Amino acid sequence: MSWAGPFQYDLGKSRTSNAGAAPAPDVQYAPDAPILLCLSHLRWSFVYQRPQHLMARFARDYPVLFFEEPIASDEPRPWLESRREEGGVEVLVPRLPHGWAGREAEQAQRELLDGFLAERGRERLILWYYTPMSLAFTDHLKADAVVYDCMDELSAFRGAPPELVTRERELLARADLVFTGGYSLYEAKRELHANAHPFPSSVDIAHFGAARDPQPDPADQASIGRPRLGFYGVIDERFDVELLAAVAERRPDWQFVMIGPVVKIDPASLPQRPNVHFLGGKVYDELPQYLAGWDVALMPFALNESTRFISPTKTPEYLAGGCPVVSTPITDVVRTYGDSGVVRIAGSADEFVGACEAALRDAADRDRLLRTADAVLADMSWDTTWAQMKEKIECAMN
Known part of the structure; x- marks a missing residue:
């Protein structure tokens, strides 16, 4: 199913937080700075953890969009909620009519995201995946770098979709970089990707x-x-x-x-x-x-x-x-x-x-x-982790 615009955006209220990353809602980015599009199965406002620590820091250098999984809406047409969070991170939440699922939901998310990116007008893009399931509506996007930050073995979690393993294989084939949330995950994923790197949990x-x-x-x-x-x-x-x-x-x-x-x-x-x-x-x-x-x-x-x-x-x-x-x-x-x-x-x-x-x-x-x-704790900090990740991404883009 396809539906006609116009796209709708609702700017919600920001959550204030003091999480260690310098707030920069008015930061001026370089004209050619790519958008970092983070595709997450975790909601920004759920539990403050790895994605929030990293994205708030990456927002110092790139416009960061944090795209969450859809939420059901009473509206008859899909729309995209947008709100500013810490450091200028922009959280995007697809709002889909009740009952929309499968291909219908994927197509709606694809069109919402495409429309939002078109409005931004930046041609360069970094794709950062926390969930391989997002590949269903982003596999057409061209990116300077594709990052898979594998913080958990999601396929082992209760309620994981059966197609997740297949989607992960597709993502691993496309990714330029694979980061893992620990050494055990690294040992598993390095067999599947030649450019995998362990980044265990850090601390503020x-x-x-x-x-x-x-x-x-x-x-x-x-x-x-x-x-x-x-x-x-x-x-x-x-x-x-x-x-x-x-x-x-x-x-x-x-x-x-x-x-x-x-x-x-x-x-x-x-x-x-x-x-x-x-x-x-x-x-x-x-x-x-x-x-x-x-x-x-x-x-x-x-x-x-x-x-x-x-x-x-x-x-x-x-x-x-x-x-x-x-x-x-x-x-x-x-x-x-x-x-x-x-x-x-x-x-x-x-x-x-x-x-x-x-x-x-x-x-x-x-x-x-x-x-x-x-x-x-001497060598542990989210700033160190972020800086090392950023260096690897920049190498992948050159």
Whole structure:
């Protein structure tokens, strides 16, 4: 199905954020600077993570468009919502009539995007993919460089479309560069692409370092007793619900603070205990305040297909905040932090309890904890990651 214009744009309200990248909404770009079109399965306003850190920094040099997956609309025709975010990043959200799917939805997104790019008038383009599924409506676009930033093995996630593997193969054949979110992913993708590079999770040290200083305890955490063992992140199929329940049962005197949206799992499956507190999602700027009130930070990830290749961003964030960490044996966590002395690894519930007891002792020796954490974080920053990626992209364009 095809439909006639005109294209419609709705400029929404911006979210304010202090995420470490210098805001530059009025930056003047070079006349020949290419547009960086980022195609994402993650929404900008969902959880502040790798895409937001990188795109806010790339917006210093390129006009950045962050194209999200479509949302159903009550309007009879497709339209494109546009809003400005941090650093001048422009977030684009296709709004499609209810029931539109498949080829109809792909064609609508193609026409919306083509119309928007035509209005911008810039001929040069960098295509940056987080989801291979976006290839369905962008495979006709000519680009100076095509980047596939593979931050997760999406095909292993619950609800992944069956055609995702095929689409990824197509994207790998077209991409000039492949970046991966960790070393395990790199080892898998380097067999499929000759120009693959590992870029594990980085950290905004200044942002999370605020948690090392006294912070006002957020209202929904202030009444929770100590010791506090906390987690923030998306609570989904990667989260080991059974492990949390078992550890909380073994240590009813410990308080477990869980922060983040519950996605793709039944909230009723979460442990219902007086010492387990689910506080819901929080914005990025609030996280240091919560982290400052924890004694130990947790990463109770399940060991399954969805976590086989993950390299959690929260590991260095927890350490930047001055909090010792206890994690299940995720491959990239073990290989990067297993010998650090501030990240303890445990598999079973009994081992996890023991590791948390040791982490509480680590927290008591604060000077050693902070010195060790700083040594681990010495070479990590999103600015460094961004600069290295930018250099590789510029080489690919020359």
